[in-house]
Amino acid sequence: MKTKGKQVLSIAVILFVTVCLTYYSNLIVWNGISMNDLDKESLTVGSVRKLLEEEELVTERANSNGQQKRLPQCVIIGARKCGTRALLEFLGLHPLIQPADQEVHFFDDDRNYNRGYEWYKEHMPYSYPKQITLEKSPRYFITEKAPERIHQMNSSIKLIVLLRNPTTRVISDYTQVYYNKIAKGKDVDKFEDLVIDKKTNQINTGYRAVQISIYYNHLLRWFKFFKREQVHVVDGDKLITNPLSEINKVEQFLGLQSRVTENNIYFNTTRGFYCMRTPKTNQKCLGLTKGRKHPHIESSILQKLNEFFRPYNKKLFSLINQTFDWDD
Numbered sequence: 001m002k003t004k005g006k007q008v009l010s011i012a013v014i015l016f017v018t019v020c021l022t023y024y025s026n027l028i029v030w031n032g033i034s035m036n037d038l039d040k041e042s043l044t045v046g047s048v049r050k051l052l053e054e055e056e057l058v059t060e061r062a063n064s065n066g067q068q069k070r071l072p073q074c075v076i077i078g079a080r081k082c083g084t085r086a087l088l089e090f091l092g093l094h095p096l097i098q099p100a101d102q103e104v105h106f107f108d109d110d111r112n113y114n115r116g117y118e119w120y121k122e123h124m125p126y127s128y129p130k131q132i133t134l135e136k137s138p139r140y141f142i143t144e145k146a147p148e149r150i151h152q153m154n155s156s157i158k159l160i161v162l163l164r165n166p167t168t169r170v171i172s173d174y175t176q177v178y179y180n181k182i183a184k185g186k187d188v189d190k191f192e193d194l195v196i197d198k199k200t201n202q203i204n205t206g207y208r209a210v211q212i213s214i215y216y217n218h219l220l221r222w223f224k225f226f227k228r229e230q231v232h233v234v235d236g237d238k239l240i241t242n243p244l245s246e247i248n249k250v251e252q253f254l255g256l257q258s259r260v261t262e263n264n265i266y267f268n269t270t271r272g273f274y275c276m277r278t279p280k281t282n283q284k285c286l287g288l289t290k291g292r293k294h295p296h297i298e299s300s301i302l303q304k305l306n307e308f309f310r311p312y313n314k315k316l317f318s319l320i321n322q323t324f325d326w327d328d
Protein backbone atom coordinates (compact mmCIF):
# COMPACT_ATOMS: atom_id res chain seq x y z
CA MET A 1 0.00 0.00 0.00
CA LYS A 2 2.86 2.36 0.96
CA THR A 3 4.67 1.67 -2.35
CA LYS A 4 1.47 2.41 -4.27
CA GLY A 5 1.10 5.71 -2.40
CA LYS A 6 4.68 6.66 -3.28
CA GLN A 7 4.03 5.84 -6.95
CA VAL A 8 0.91 8.03 -7.01
CA LEU A 9 2.86 10.86 -5.35
CA SER A 10 5.73 10.56 -7.89
CA ILE A 11 3.26 10.66 -10.81
CA ALA A 12 1.56 13.70 -9.29
CA VAL A 13 4.91 15.51 -8.90
CA ILE A 14 5.91 14.69 -12.49
CA LEU A 15 2.53 15.90 -13.77
CA PHE A 16 2.80 19.13 -11.75
CA VAL A 17 6.30 19.91 -13.07
CA THR A 18 5.22 19.18 -16.68
CA VAL A 19 2.16 21.46 -16.38
CA CYS A 20 4.31 24.26 -14.92
CA LEU A 21 6.91 23.98 -17.69
CA THR A 22 4.25 23.93 -20.44
CA TYR A 23 2.51 26.94 -18.90
CA TYR A 24 5.76 28.91 -18.67
CA SER A 25 6.81 28.25 -22.26
CA ASN A 26 3.26 29.05 -23.49
CA LEU A 27 3.40 32.41 -21.76
CA ILE A 28 6.37 33.27 -23.93
CA VAL A 29 4.76 31.99 -27.14
CA TRP A 30 1.59 33.93 -26.36
CA ASN A 31 3.50 37.14 -26.28
CA GLY A 32 4.41 36.67 -29.90
CA ILE A 33 7.87 35.23 -29.36
CA SER A 34 8.54 31.52 -29.14
CA MET A 35 11.28 29.84 -27.08
CA ASN A 36 12.84 28.91 -30.37
CA ASP A 37 12.88 32.53 -31.48
CA LEU A 38 14.37 33.66 -28.20
CA ASP A 39 17.18 31.14 -28.58
CA LYS A 40 17.86 32.05 -32.18
CA GLU A 41 18.05 35.76 -31.33
CA SER A 42 20.24 34.85 -28.33
CA LEU A 43 17.44 36.18 -26.15
CA THR A 44 17.22 33.40 -23.59
CA VAL A 45 14.76 33.89 -20.77
CA GLY A 46 17.73 34.55 -18.47
CA SER A 47 19.27 37.09 -20.78
CA VAL A 48 15.94 38.87 -21.27
CA ARG A 49 15.65 39.27 -17.48
CA LYS A 50 19.28 40.44 -17.27
CA LEU A 51 18.70 42.99 -20.02
CA LEU A 52 15.59 44.13 -18.21
CA GLU A 53 17.47 44.51 -14.93
CA GLU A 54 20.05 46.66 -16.68
CA GLU A 55 17.27 49.02 -17.76
CA GLU A 56 16.53 51.84 -15.36
CA LEU A 57 12.76 51.57 -15.33
CA VAL A 58 12.70 47.80 -14.95
CA THR A 59 10.11 47.68 -12.21
CA GLU A 60 8.03 50.49 -13.60
CA ARG A 61 4.99 49.20 -15.47
CA ALA A 62 6.66 45.87 -16.21
CA ASN A 63 4.10 43.10 -16.62
CA SER A 64 4.40 39.67 -15.05
CA ASN A 65 6.53 38.44 -17.96
CA GLY A 66 9.03 41.25 -17.44
CA GLN A 67 7.94 43.16 -20.53
CA GLN A 68 7.61 46.94 -20.61
CA LYS A 69 5.89 49.59 -22.68
CA ARG A 70 8.25 51.62 -24.82
CA LEU A 71 8.02 54.56 -27.18
CA PRO A 72 8.06 53.31 -30.78
CA GLN A 73 11.40 52.89 -32.49
CA CYS A 74 9.61 52.79 -35.82
CA VAL A 75 6.44 54.51 -37.06
CA ILE A 76 4.34 53.82 -40.15
CA ILE A 77 3.37 57.40 -41.06
CA GLY A 78 0.94 56.68 -43.94
CA ALA A 79 -0.29 57.33 -46.47
CA ARG A 80 -3.95 56.72 -45.83
CA LYS A 81 -5.48 53.86 -47.89
CA CYS A 82 -2.09 52.60 -49.06
CA GLY A 83 -2.09 49.34 -47.04
CA THR A 84 -0.90 50.61 -43.65
CA ARG A 85 -3.03 48.15 -41.66
CA ALA A 86 -1.98 45.18 -43.79
CA LEU A 87 1.70 46.04 -43.37
CA LEU A 88 1.37 46.53 -39.61
CA GLU A 89 -0.37 43.16 -39.23
CA PHE A 90 2.10 41.34 -41.47
CA LEU A 91 5.05 42.81 -39.56
CA GLY A 92 3.44 41.68 -36.31
CA LEU A 93 4.19 38.12 -37.45
CA HIS A 94 7.86 38.83 -36.78
CA PRO A 95 8.85 37.74 -33.25
CA LEU A 96 10.91 40.87 -32.73
CA ILE A 97 8.23 43.36 -33.74
CA GLN A 98 5.45 44.46 -31.37
CA PRO A 99 2.81 46.58 -33.13
CA ALA A 100 0.34 48.86 -31.35
CA ASP A 101 -3.13 47.56 -32.23
CA GLN A 102 -4.82 50.95 -32.49
CA GLU A 103 -3.87 54.11 -34.37
CA VAL A 104 -2.75 56.39 -31.56
CA HIS A 105 -2.90 59.75 -33.39
CA PHE A 106 -0.36 61.28 -31.07
CA PHE A 107 1.53 63.55 -33.46
CA ASP A 108 -1.45 64.65 -35.56
CA ASP A 109 -3.83 65.56 -32.76
CA ASP A 110 -2.86 68.56 -30.59
CA ARG A 111 -4.94 67.32 -27.66
CA ASN A 112 -3.18 63.96 -27.63
CA TYR A 113 0.22 65.51 -28.24
CA ASN A 114 -0.21 67.84 -25.27
CA ARG A 115 -0.81 64.78 -23.07
CA GLY A 116 2.90 64.06 -23.43
CA TYR A 117 5.19 61.10 -24.12
CA GLU A 118 4.04 59.14 -21.05
CA TRP A 119 0.51 59.13 -22.42
CA TYR A 120 1.83 58.02 -25.81
CA LYS A 121 3.90 55.26 -24.20
CA GLU A 122 0.86 54.01 -22.29
CA HIS A 123 -0.75 53.30 -25.66
CA MET A 124 2.11 51.09 -26.76
CA PRO A 125 2.17 47.30 -26.39
CA TYR A 126 4.35 45.51 -23.84
CA SER A 127 7.65 44.38 -25.34
CA TYR A 128 11.01 42.83 -24.52
CA PRO A 129 14.07 45.11 -24.81
CA LYS A 130 15.21 43.63 -28.12
CA GLN A 131 11.81 43.95 -29.72
CA ILE A 132 10.86 46.89 -31.91
CA THR A 133 7.73 48.78 -30.92
CA LEU A 134 5.79 49.83 -34.01
CA GLU A 135 2.93 52.27 -34.38
CA LYS A 136 0.90 53.37 -37.39
CA SER A 137 -1.23 56.46 -37.81
CA PRO A 138 -1.66 57.31 -41.51
CA ARG A 139 -2.59 60.92 -40.87
CA TYR A 140 0.96 61.70 -39.72
CA PHE A 141 1.96 61.73 -43.39
CA ILE A 142 -0.08 64.86 -44.19
CA THR A 143 0.15 66.63 -40.80
CA GLU A 144 2.30 69.77 -40.98
CA LYS A 145 3.64 69.46 -37.44
CA ALA A 146 4.21 65.70 -37.40
CA PRO A 147 7.76 65.53 -38.85
CA GLU A 148 9.16 68.05 -36.36
CA ARG A 149 7.31 66.49 -33.44
CA ILE A 150 8.54 62.97 -34.24
CA HIS A 151 12.07 64.28 -34.75
CA GLN A 152 11.91 65.99 -31.36
CA MET A 153 10.94 62.71 -29.70
CA ASN A 154 13.61 60.63 -31.44
CA SER A 155 15.81 62.06 -34.19
CA SER A 156 17.11 58.60 -35.17
CA ILE A 157 13.70 56.93 -35.39
CA LYS A 158 12.90 54.79 -38.42
CA LEU A 159 9.93 55.75 -40.55
CA ILE A 160 7.94 53.69 -43.01
CA VAL A 161 5.79 55.28 -45.67
CA LEU A 162 3.52 53.36 -48.02
CA LEU A 163 2.67 54.80 -51.40
CA ARG A 164 0.19 53.47 -53.90
CA ASN A 165 -0.80 54.55 -57.40
CA PRO A 166 -2.06 58.06 -56.55
CA THR A 167 -5.17 57.75 -58.73
CA THR A 168 -6.15 54.41 -57.15
CA ARG A 169 -5.54 55.96 -53.73
CA VAL A 170 -7.98 58.80 -54.49
CA ILE A 171 -10.62 56.25 -55.52
CA SER A 172 -9.95 54.15 -52.41
CA ASP A 173 -10.23 57.26 -50.23
CA TYR A 174 -13.51 58.22 -51.92
CA THR A 175 -14.84 54.66 -51.47
CA GLN A 176 -14.08 54.71 -47.74
CA VAL A 177 -15.81 58.08 -47.21
CA TYR A 178 -18.70 56.94 -49.42
CA TYR A 179 -19.39 53.85 -47.28
CA ASN A 180 -18.95 55.77 -44.01
CA LYS A 181 -21.53 58.33 -45.15
CA ILE A 182 -23.96 55.65 -46.32
CA ALA A 183 -23.62 53.93 -42.92
CA LYS A 184 -24.53 57.21 -41.20
CA GLY A 185 -27.49 57.81 -43.55
CA LYS A 186 -25.80 60.88 -45.08
CA ASP A 187 -25.94 62.08 -48.69
CA VAL A 188 -23.05 61.08 -50.91
CA ASP A 189 -21.36 63.03 -53.70
CA LYS A 190 -20.53 61.54 -57.06
CA PHE A 191 -16.81 60.93 -57.57
CA GLU A 192 -16.76 63.13 -60.69
CA ASP A 193 -18.35 66.03 -58.81
CA LEU A 194 -15.62 65.96 -56.18
CA VAL A 195 -12.62 65.31 -58.35
CA ILE A 196 -13.36 67.69 -61.23
CA ASP A 197 -13.54 71.45 -60.76
CA LYS A 198 -16.70 72.38 -62.69
CA LYS A 199 -15.47 75.89 -63.58
CA THR A 200 -12.18 74.83 -65.13
CA ASN A 201 -13.00 71.22 -66.00
CA GLN A 202 -9.62 70.39 -64.45
CA ILE A 203 -8.73 68.29 -61.41
CA ASN A 204 -10.07 69.87 -58.24
CA THR A 205 -6.94 70.50 -56.18
CA GLY A 206 -9.12 71.54 -53.25
CA TYR A 207 -10.37 67.95 -52.87
CA ARG A 208 -8.54 66.48 -49.89
CA ALA A 209 -8.23 63.03 -51.43
CA VAL A 210 -6.36 64.59 -54.36
CA GLN A 211 -4.12 66.61 -52.02
CA ILE A 212 -3.10 63.50 -50.07
CA SER A 213 -2.05 61.75 -53.29
CA ILE A 214 0.44 64.52 -54.16
CA TYR A 215 3.03 62.50 -52.28
CA TYR A 216 5.94 64.71 -53.34
CA ASN A 217 4.61 67.75 -51.42
CA HIS A 218 4.20 65.78 -48.20
CA LEU A 219 7.50 63.94 -48.37
CA LEU A 220 9.37 67.22 -48.88
CA ARG A 221 8.30 68.19 -45.37
CA TRP A 222 9.57 64.90 -43.90
CA PHE A 223 12.96 65.23 -45.55
CA LYS A 224 13.47 68.58 -43.84
CA PHE A 225 13.86 66.59 -40.64
CA PHE A 226 14.87 63.07 -41.60
CA LYS A 227 17.66 61.59 -43.70
CA ARG A 228 16.66 59.50 -46.69
CA GLU A 229 18.07 56.34 -45.08
CA GLN A 230 15.72 56.78 -42.12
CA VAL A 231 12.67 56.54 -44.35
CA HIS A 232 11.69 53.29 -46.03
CA VAL A 233 9.16 53.54 -48.85
CA VAL A 234 6.88 50.55 -49.36
CA ASP A 235 5.10 49.94 -52.65
CA GLY A 236 1.47 49.65 -51.56
CA ASP A 237 0.39 48.10 -54.88
CA LYS A 238 3.01 45.36 -54.57
CA LEU A 239 2.01 44.83 -50.94
CA ILE A 240 -1.35 43.65 -52.34
CA THR A 241 0.02 41.39 -55.08
CA ASN A 242 3.29 40.16 -53.53
CA PRO A 243 3.36 41.10 -49.84
CA LEU A 244 6.29 38.91 -48.88
CA SER A 245 8.85 40.80 -50.97
CA GLU A 246 7.72 44.12 -49.43
CA ILE A 247 7.74 42.66 -45.90
CA ASN A 248 11.22 41.22 -46.35
CA LYS A 249 12.51 44.63 -47.44
CA VAL A 250 11.06 46.17 -44.28
CA GLU A 251 12.69 43.47 -42.12
CA GLN A 252 16.00 44.38 -43.74
CA PHE A 253 15.40 48.11 -43.18
CA LEU A 254 14.77 47.39 -39.51
CA GLY A 255 17.99 45.39 -39.27
CA LEU A 256 16.12 42.17 -38.49
CA GLN A 257 16.66 38.67 -39.73
CA SER A 258 13.97 37.69 -42.20
CA ARG A 259 11.36 35.70 -40.28
CA VAL A 260 8.11 36.22 -42.14
CA THR A 261 7.91 33.52 -44.81
CA GLU A 262 5.40 31.91 -47.17
CA ASN A 263 4.43 29.69 -44.22
CA ASN A 264 2.92 32.75 -42.50
CA ILE A 265 1.11 34.25 -45.48
CA TYR A 266 -1.31 32.72 -47.97
CA PHE A 267 -3.63 34.01 -50.68
CA ASN A 268 -7.25 33.76 -49.60
CA THR A 269 -9.34 33.31 -52.75
CA THR A 270 -12.60 34.22 -51.01
CA ARG A 271 -11.19 37.53 -49.75
CA GLY A 272 -9.11 38.16 -52.86
CA PHE A 273 -6.21 39.24 -50.63
CA TYR A 274 -3.29 37.75 -48.78
CA CYS A 275 -4.09 36.72 -45.21
CA MET A 276 -1.99 35.48 -42.28
CA ARG A 277 -1.46 32.30 -40.38
CA THR A 278 -0.81 33.13 -36.76
CA PRO A 279 0.02 30.80 -33.86
CA LYS A 280 -3.05 32.13 -32.01
CA THR A 281 -5.78 32.17 -34.63
CA ASN A 282 -4.40 29.94 -37.35
CA GLN A 283 -5.91 32.13 -40.10
CA LYS A 284 -6.45 35.87 -40.02
CA CYS A 285 -7.60 38.20 -42.80
CA LEU A 286 -8.12 41.94 -42.50
CA GLY A 287 -11.66 43.19 -41.87
CA LEU A 288 -14.10 43.83 -44.70
CA THR A 289 -13.48 47.60 -44.61
CA LYS A 290 -10.15 46.78 -46.27
CA GLY A 291 -10.36 45.84 -49.91
CA ARG A 292 -13.80 47.22 -50.68
CA LYS A 293 -14.98 47.10 -54.27
CA HIS A 294 -14.18 50.43 -55.95
CA PRO A 295 -16.83 52.17 -58.05
CA HIS A 296 -16.48 52.24 -61.81
CA ILE A 297 -14.83 55.50 -62.90
CA GLU A 298 -14.98 56.80 -66.47
CA SER A 299 -11.72 56.39 -68.33
CA SER A 300 -11.60 60.12 -69.25
CA ILE A 301 -11.53 60.99 -65.54
CA LEU A 302 -8.93 58.35 -64.78
CA GLN A 303 -6.79 59.79 -67.55
CA LYS A 304 -7.18 63.31 -66.19
CA LEU A 305 -6.11 62.16 -62.75
CA ASN A 306 -3.13 60.24 -64.10
CA GLU A 307 -2.02 63.26 -66.12
CA PHE A 308 -2.45 65.52 -63.13
CA PHE A 309 -0.28 63.35 -60.90
CA ARG A 310 2.41 62.56 -63.50
CA PRO A 311 4.68 65.62 -62.93
CA TYR A 312 4.44 65.22 -59.15
CA ASN A 313 5.27 61.52 -59.49
CA LYS A 314 8.33 62.36 -61.54
CA LYS A 315 9.58 64.77 -58.88
CA LEU A 316 8.81 62.19 -56.19
CA PHE A 317 10.81 59.45 -57.94
CA SER A 318 13.84 61.68 -58.10
CA LEU A 319 13.38 62.86 -54.50
CA ILE A 320 13.33 59.33 -53.11
CA ASN A 321 15.49 57.76 -55.81
CA GLN A 322 12.90 55.03 -56.29
CA THR A 323 10.33 54.41 -59.02
CA PHE A 324 6.88 52.80 -59.21
CA ASP A 325 4.80 51.35 -62.07
CA TRP A 326 2.23 54.11 -61.93
CA ASP A 327 2.42 55.57 -65.39
CA ASP A 328 -0.51 54.06 -67.25
Ligand SMILES: Nc1ncnc2c1ncn2[C@@H]1O[C@H](COP(=O)(O)OS(=O)(=O)O)[C@@H](OP(=O)(O)O)[C@H]1O
Nearest residue numbers: 080081082083084085086172273274286290291292
Ligand atom coordinates in the same frame (compact mmCIF):
# COMPACT_ATOMS: atom_id res chain seq x y z
N1 LIG B 1 -3.74 41.79 -47.38
C1 LIG B 1 -4.59 42.79 -47.52
N2 LIG B 1 -5.89 42.65 -47.15
C2 LIG B 1 -6.77 43.67 -47.32
N3 LIG B 1 -6.44 44.88 -47.82
C3 LIG B 1 -5.15 45.05 -48.19
C4 LIG B 1 -4.19 44.03 -48.06
N4 LIG B 1 -3.01 44.51 -48.50
C5 LIG B 1 -3.21 45.75 -48.89
N5 LIG B 1 -4.51 46.10 -48.72
C6 LIG B 1 -5.06 47.39 -49.10
O1 LIG B 1 -5.09 48.22 -47.94
C7 LIG B 1 -5.97 49.29 -48.28
C8 LIG B 1 -6.37 50.02 -47.02
O2 LIG B 1 -5.24 50.76 -46.63
P1 LIG B 1 -5.00 51.26 -45.15
O3 LIG B 1 -5.00 50.10 -44.23
O4 LIG B 1 -3.79 52.09 -45.16
O5 LIG B 1 -6.30 52.13 -44.90
S1 LIG B 1 -6.50 53.20 -43.73
O6 LIG B 1 -5.90 54.44 -44.18
O7 LIG B 1 -5.92 52.67 -42.50
O8 LIG B 1 -7.99 53.33 -43.65
C9 LIG B 1 -7.12 48.61 -49.00
O9 LIG B 1 -7.60 49.52 -49.96
P2 LIG B 1 -9.01 49.31 -50.70
O10 LIG B 1 -8.84 48.10 -51.57
O11 LIG B 1 -9.21 50.52 -51.49
O12 LIG B 1 -10.04 49.13 -49.64
C10 LIG B 1 -6.49 47.36 -49.62
O13 LIG B 1 -6.45 47.37 -51.00
